[in-house]
Amino acid sequence: MVDFILGHYAYWFTLALLVIGLYGMMMKKNLVKKLIGMTIFQVSIIIFFIASSVKWGATVPILDHGDIEKVHLGMTSAIETAKYINPLPHTLMLTAIVVGVATTGVAFGLVIMIYKRYKTLNETELLMRMKKEDDSDSNQ
Amino acid sequence: MRIIYYLVLIVFCGLMFYAAAGLPNRGDPNAPMNLPKSRCGSTEAAHYYIQHAEKDAHTDNMVTVILADYRGYDTLGEETVIYTAGLICFLLLRKRKKEKAK
């Protein structure tokens, strides 16, 4: 039981961040607060991948001098892979971070255009003004 | 209406908790992603990349080799994503010059 808790507690902390992000996206009425919730959601996924890619007793994924000598001598299969952590999740999360930055930039651009047109950032107020504009357009 | 939102949150939380309990222990050197061979007998990707990064590309840093050489196509797609985001902001937000009256 203690072994199970010690092996899985990191996943539960990222689950807490996930639920906080989802709560912010669903329950808040201001558009900027919804965007903050979306950013927290993205960051929790990145933390989950990075936290689950460690190996006990291993070091950073950069080859050190002894292993470089082994490669120059031609014995590539003598490199112990249990000494280095898994490099694949780190690579994929680099891409994910930059995509998150791009999405946040575009989302804030859209929020600025919404405010220029409708002069409000509250969700219920925004829906009412959009409905009023649709009704006045269809009555013409 | 807010009761439904809270119920959705609790169900989502319970589902994720159940899914996380099925994952292997964090940091286990015998987890399926850290072994030399995968379950169907082929070579595991991380094992191949760690052993062959210096021989193939004369580079010590494995993460850069994976990002720019073994998976270089994905990095091209990701750079296109950030370029598209820059173009979207440019087209939405720059002010237009007023047209001169003829």
Added chain:
Amino acid sequence: MIQKDTNPIVSLVSRVVSPFIMLYALYVIFHGHYSPGGGFQGGTMLAAAVLLVRLSAGTELAQLQFKKVWGTLLGSIGVLVYFGTGFTAMLLGGNFLHYETLPLSSDPAVARGWGILLVEIGVGIAVMGILVAIYDDLLEGEPL
């Protein structure tokens, strides 16, 4: 942002520190081979060096360091460098993004190393241009 008066300490320190941040960012890009780093990290630090002067001295004064029109221009040049490397490899007979067919070195492993460096430079330039361009667009579209 409208500011009433500029603090001389903030203004002087940001102007002095910004070239050193750019130098360190170039170090991070070029040492992606031997230590943690690479194109994305260095590009973001270059953008941070430009945005520091923009935030502390105002947009009009910061045009002396980095003009507004260079943002999307540098973004396009970065994507062109990346795509051009892959396309040149295809024109010379190999597959797309096959760095061994480029005439950079006789040893195929060293040629792949140089190909990785070219590609990372392209990524760094593109990320810097786009991040500064997004900031400038958000500032210009401010509804007043």
